[in-house]
Amino acid sequence: MADGADDRRGSAGSVQSVERAVALLEVLARSGASGVTEIADELGVHKSTASRLIGVLESRGLVDQEKERGKYFLGVGILRLAGAAAMRLDISQESAPVCRLLAEETGETANVAVLDGDAAVNIMQARGRAEVSAYNWLGRRTPLHATASGKVLLAALPANVRDGLMTGERERFTRRTVTAPAALRAEIAQVVAAGFAVTREELEEGLSAVAAPVRRFDGTVIGAIGVSGPVYRMGEERLSELAESCTAAGDELSRRMGFGG
Missing domain, CATH: 1.10.10.10 (Winged helix-like DNA-binding domain superfamily/Winged helix DNA-binding domain)
Known part of the structure; x- marks a missing residue:
């Protein structure tokens, strides 16, 4: 005993x-x-x-x-x-509940994208209650210069790599696509300063989007989380609100990925 x-x-x-x-x-x-x-x-x-x-x-x-x-x-x-x-954490798995909550809170389609060479690939998607389109972004490669997620990923690249992806005229998708290298560099600088990106009818007519970065444990940007929807629901005031929501979602997903900043 x-x-x-x-x-x-x-x-x-x-x-x-x-x-x-x-x-x-x-x-x-x-x-x-x-x-x-x-x-x-x-x-x-x-x-x-x-x-x-x-x-x-x-x-x-x-x-x-x-x-x-x-x-x-x-x-x-x-x-x-x-x-x-952090090596054991999978962004596609960890992002699912955050993406769903963002879609529920905003009513818009929420996506998580990662860098794939010179494009952004959407690896997670959740539909909001206000969504009327049946379009599926999941698995689609989208251009870095014409999407909010792409601009977030572009802004996070080392300067030499980023500059290499912005040389020469970019492909135009709509009348509002930013194609000139100088204009694109200026916009990416704004993304860096603001901590999020906004696009207004740059990839498709009538479509706007907002995205914020997702970081891993050492602060490196490994993805972008954002929402997209029709311009008639996304005026300037609403875009500011959505930027706050996306930034908060990005912070939460970053925390799940081990980032403590």
């Missing part, structure tokens, strides 16, 4: 240590950097206990110390763990 009681006490102590270690990491994630006293106060433990926890985490590379001020911060080992977890 004594041995069993000791085992239970030992297990309880181990669980408590794990809980405290996780709580310590969460403290550093919130604060950016904290001293031993601050950490101990946050955890409600003695400084010696906090120091022992820090020592274990530091030995695994999960915590590091600022040499000048002596404060502790999250170590590069966290990135290793985050990267391993």
Whole structure:
């Protein structure tokens, strides 16, 4: 009986240590950097206990110390763990509930697109209640320069790659398609500054769209989530509202993909 009681006490102590270690990491994630006293106060433990926890985490590379001020911060080992977890996340799977919610909230067709060479490919779609068209965008490759999702993906590319995709006149699909390289560069700069993209009848007459970026754990843009619908439902005021909705959806999907920014 004594041995069993000791085992239970030992297990309880181990669980408590794990809980405290996780709580310590969460403290550093919130604060950016904290001293031993601050950490101990946050955890409600003695400084010696906090120091022992820090020592274990530091030995695994999960915590590091600022040499000048002596404060502790999250170590590069966290990135290793985050990267391993993020590699298991599939944007097409993670995007399904976010895409459905965006369609429900806006009433428009919601899509998630990823880069495929010089085009955007729609990998997820959900129809909103206001949708009257039976058109299916799923699996369709769309031009980067004439779609909201494409412009988001284009804006996220390294400058040299982006410039290579914007040399020469682009294909014209409607009278409003931006085809001149200089005009397209200016518009992409606006997308970078705003954090979302809007198109008005650039791919098809009567069709407008809004999209925002989706990021993975390291901040790299891996996709775009947006909505599209008829221009008569998407005036300037509505486009601003939809931009907010798409940005919020992009933030949520990015969180699901491991991005903590």
